[in-house]
Amino acid sequence: MAQIPSSAKASLKNAPGSGRSYLLPLILVTSLFFLWGLANSLNGSLIKQFQIALDLNRFQAGVVDLAFYMGYFFFALPAGYFMRRYGYKKGILLGLLLYAGGAFLFYPAASVRVYGFFLFALFMIASGLAFLETAANLYVTVLGDPEKAEWRINFSQSFNGISIILGPIIGALFIFSQTEYTPEMLAALPAAEADQIRVQEALSVQGPYLFIGALVLFVAVLFALTRMPEPEVVDEVGASEKNISILSLFRHRHLRLGILAQFLNVGAQTVLWGYFVDFKLDFAREMHWALAEGYMNLINSITGTSSEALSSTQIAGFHASFALVLFMLGRFIGTSLMTRFSSSQVLTWYAVSATVLVLIGMATGGLTAVICLSLTYFCQSIMFPTIFALATKGLGAESKLASSLVIMAIVGGAFMPLIAGALFKSGPAFALIVPMVCFAYVAYYAARGYRIQA
Numbered sequence: 517m518a519q520i521p522s523s524a525k526a527s528l529k530n531a532p533g534s535g536r537s538y539l540l541p542l543i544l545v546t547s548l549f550f551l552w553g554l555a556n557s558l559n560g561s562l563i564k565q566f567q568i569a570l571d572l573n574r575f576q577a578g579v580v581d582l583a584f585y586m587g588y589f590f591f592a593l594p595a596g597y598f599m600r601r602y603g604y605k606k607g608i609l610l611g612l613l614l615y616a617g618g619a620f621l622f623y624p625a626a627s628v629r630v631y632g633f634f635l636f637a638l639f640m641i642a643s644g645l646a647f648l649e650t651a652a653n654l655y656v657t658v659l660g661d662p663e664k665a666e667w668r669i670n671f672s673q674s675f676n677g678i679s680i681i682l683g684p685i686i687g688a689l690f691i692f693s694q695t696e697y698t699p700e701m702l703a704a705l706p707a708a709e710a711d712q713i714r715v716q717e718a719l720s721v722q723g724p725y726l727f728i729g730a731l732v733l734f735v736a737v738l739f740a741l742t743r744m745p746e747p748e749v750v751d752e753v754g755a756s757e758k759n760i761s762i763l764s765l766f767r768h769r770h771l772r773l774g775i776l777a778q779f780l781n782v783g784a785q786t787v788l789w790g791y792f793v794d795f796k797l798d799f800a801r802e803m804h805w806a807l808a809e810g811y812m813n814l815i816n817s818i819t820g821t822s823s824e825a826l827s828s829t830q831i832a833g834f835h836a837s838f839a840l841v842l843f844m845l846g847r848f849i850g851t852s853l854m855t856r857f858s859s860s861q862v863l864t865w866y867a868v869s870a871t872v873l874v875l876i877g878m879a880t881g882g883l884t885a886v887i888c889l890s891l892t893y894f895c896q897s898i899m900f901p902t903i904f905a906l907a908t909k910g911l912g913a914e915s916k917l918a919s920s921l922v923i924m925a926i927v928g929g930a931f932m933p934l935i936a937g938a939l940f941k942s943g944p945a946f947a948l949i950v951p952m953v954c955f956a957y958v959a960y961y962a963a964r965g966y967r968i969q970a
Contacts, residue, residue, distance in 0.1 A: 557683025587642025611647025774907020
């Protein structure tokens with residue numbers, strides 16, 4: 517996140533004297549990046565699964581992202597105010613409890629098969645994540661040398677990259693059925709038999725989300741038992757963070773443009789992640805990328821699953837997971853590049869490459885499009901944390917509330933998939949217009965819009 521400027525100092529209340537004492541808190545905070553990556557990466561599996569389990573079309577299933585990201589929108593700012601009043605540790609604990617509660621709600625939601633119940637559970641999970649992301653993205657920037665803040669947030673976000681690989685694997689192995697059902701197939705079956713299939717498809721989400729809820733509660737216990745230093749940023753000239761208004765923050769041009777860049781970045785990411793399985797099935801149902809197949813066979817050899825028995829949807833899920841491996845690789849390489857080049861330069865290269873890859877995918881279709889979209893994940897990898905860092909850079913005592921505004925911009929993930937879902941009716945290439953435009957703006961922000969004006 518933001519580098520603490522020379523005009524501001526970060527004091528850590530209740531912190532032991534040695535810099536090494538930040539290690540355990542930093543490890544625990546980094547675990548939060550892992551946890552919210554897991555929740556985000558499962559949404560694509562849910563969108564595909566709900567189309568069968570709840571008899572939804574693509575546009576209706578896309579409301580999963582709307583419910584999820586509206587949780588960020590409504591709770592990011594309250595999260596900032598809550599932590600300004602009660603501190604980071606209490607904010608993180610509240611976020612973890614909301615996350616766990618939402619995950620546990622999947623069990624009754626699947627039992628009654630009510631879409632609104634699922635959407636409420638997702639909204640609750642995202643509400644908790646709003647607290648976690650608002651806290652963690654800023655927290656890691658002050659737990660150490662301010663000059664290395666942008667590197668540190670990208671490093672912590674790399675563990676987010678590790679967890680998001682698991683979402684599609686969980687979907688392929690534990691949520692998607694080995695028997696691939698289509699709406700046409702179910703419509704041809706007797707009503708009672710079709711309904712029983714939908715019940716089983718809905719129940720498949722219970723186990724994974726019960727496990728996630730238990731894992732999140734375990735992390736909450738670790739936080740409760742650990743002494744956490746409390747960062748408080750105060751300008752050298754004496755400006756207290758308690759005297760800052762939201763509207764005053766919009767005088768910073770780089771923050772305004774950064775909020776829009778984050779809105780569009782998350783929107784593009786959500787379209788590609790949420791609809792990747794659909795893109796794969798529409799562009800190249802029977803053709804598979806050799807690298808992704810090799811990855812699938814490796815995972816299946818470890819889990820003891822037969823690759824030959826997988827449905828096209830399950831294979832597409834493994835392609836999505838392999839794309840997320842590229843995402844993780846892009847994050848580590850991008851973080852390394854930032855030790856030699858400015859973060860804005862690296863972001864520019866990644867954003868321009870993403871725009872070009874989406875354009876090639878739109879123009880070619882077929883397996884080439886699937887490969888291009890997979891490589892786009894590599895380019896997306898550093899966008900969120902780097903935009904976050906550039907948008908809040910130089911804000912000192914204003915950084916806490918500014919971070920809430922940038923987190924609120926995640927709501928772009930609620931609206932862009934709906935636009936893409938509507939464009940899907942004209943073909944998958946038309947749906948790709950949405951991420952292409954979004955990446956083009958991110959490239960502009962990285963090249964020019966990030967600059968701080970006096």
